[in-house]
Amino acid sequence: MNWITNYMRPRINSIFSRREMPENLWTKCDECGSMLFHREMSQNLNVCTNCGHHMNIAPRARFEALFDGGTFTEVAVPAPKPDPLHFRDQKRYPDRLKAAQKSTGEKEAMLVATGEIGRTPIVAAAQDFSFMAGSMGMYVGNAIIAAAEQAVKLKRPLILFSAAGGARMQEGILSLMQMPRTTVAIQMLKEAGLPYIVVLTHPTTGGVTASYAMLGDVQIAEPNALICFAGPRVIEQTIREKLPEGFQRAEYLLDHGMLDRVTPRPQMREELITITRMLLGLPPVIAGDLPAPTLEEAEPQGAEATAKRAADAKAAPAPEATTKK
Template sequence: MNWITNYVRPKINSMLGRREMPENLWIKDPETGEMVFHKDLESNQWVIPASGHHMRIPARDRLRFFFDEGKYEVLEGVKVAADPLKFRDEKRYVDRLKDYRARTGLDDAIINALGTIEGLPIVATIHEFGFMGGSLGMAAGEAIIKGFETAIAQKRPMVLFSASGGARMQEGILSLMQLPRTTVAVEMLKEAGLPYIVVLTNPTTGGVSASYAMLGDVHIAEPGALIGFAGARVIEQTIREKLPERFQTAEYLMEHGMVDMVVSRLEMKTTIARILKMMMKQPATEIAKPVEEADTVPNSASDPAAGNVAA
């Protein structure tokens, strides 16, 4: 027992009225080194105001900012075998699952939610990277398929936010089997004539990028997101060449035709709503004209040109 640390210092702090400060009260910008107050960062959707750097955002926070008035309904999870391979490395796989469930409050890495964006009903499927790196296992695969089936049954567009390190190695081949299964679900949605938009966030790698994350009708990426199959170092060692600067970033992929657009998280909801309304052939939200402007509109009976416009 350290007498000074455990007894003397707390006594001095209590006498001087010093209080312990939370460690995460200020967050450092990885690009500029600027310190940002965490409440300001959270209210700005975890986008650093000065530099625009996109920090990783918890899945529930993303849904709260994405849906109208922050209201949404979470679909019930799917029950699957917890540890089919009885896997163990440094600790048992079942113990890892218990640990991550306690940390995140989720059963697995996928959340399916129903809600509206600018009045348009959609199904949103989202990876929680905090749950084992958003890895794709049996439970996550079943949840993704359930999201697609719900979208088809309710005739809603699907928006998927990917954030994953790839397949979950603790489930071996059973994890890899989710790639073709989710691909079939994507095709079912397209056969139903419903839009499928994928938002690629940081990071989207491995088997996820080799399946449903790259099969959308429109692919949108967040600024600076890492997107690719194999790691850059592995690729360099394989081809024995130096890779280009910014390789596998969202901006690089857009320049080379792999991503349709790079959109800030702050504008994501508006952009997706506009795209979906065009794809669903629905009118965009109209802005009402002020009364003064409406009174100055010429009568079609007295103005032939106005009649042509009305026609």
């Protein structure tokens, strides 16, 4: 061993060797083109810190930011028959499903979970636009029915986050049948007197807006979300007229009475806590002194029961912590 091997060789290797860098450290904003550090993006819930543009967020990440302590329990969804039509375009339908499952790490395009927000028990469902454009197939229909049944069973409100490109063409008429199925499931909630809140995210289009996405007791949207049945380009080509600026965007629909609120994603949790407790007849959340309602308190039963629930909410014991799966 000499100075050549001890000093010169490591120095030469450090000069000529290339250090591998992860490719997912930075994300480019689709709206303003700013380069955003991945950790900064994650902390801001995939909202651009420069222009406020809302990018897609996975349902699991959304739930971690929504539920108290980021803890929730997934609800099992019955699996439908795979590839019922034996559909094939450029790829076989099972191959497309496997590719989407590998890229997203999820089983299908919707995740259903139970947990608490502001110590208020709820059931939540969220679509994943990254999974085949969040298309509505038989699994999504089964997921919404499972969420509604769980909400009725536990006497909890249902909060749904929609993000879809429409019905899933690989399932043909079976995907369109999910529109009446999910409508019946939402009616179960209304008959049970339970709140149903919809948060429309970008984009929510097609048969989703013709069924469960527009049936909420309260309709909230994220800023600049595209919400429509047929897209603006299709409408322009059909009527051969130029559409108004911002047509079918969340702010336009709010001005024309189709939405109740447009709320940025970082403020969505507090907004949902306030609205949910208001619909349940519970007192507002006080910082540092959050009440802990029990499951029985989530069922509205008239003015006297509402007043009793409000009085008992402060004395109710804290529910057991849910487990995250």
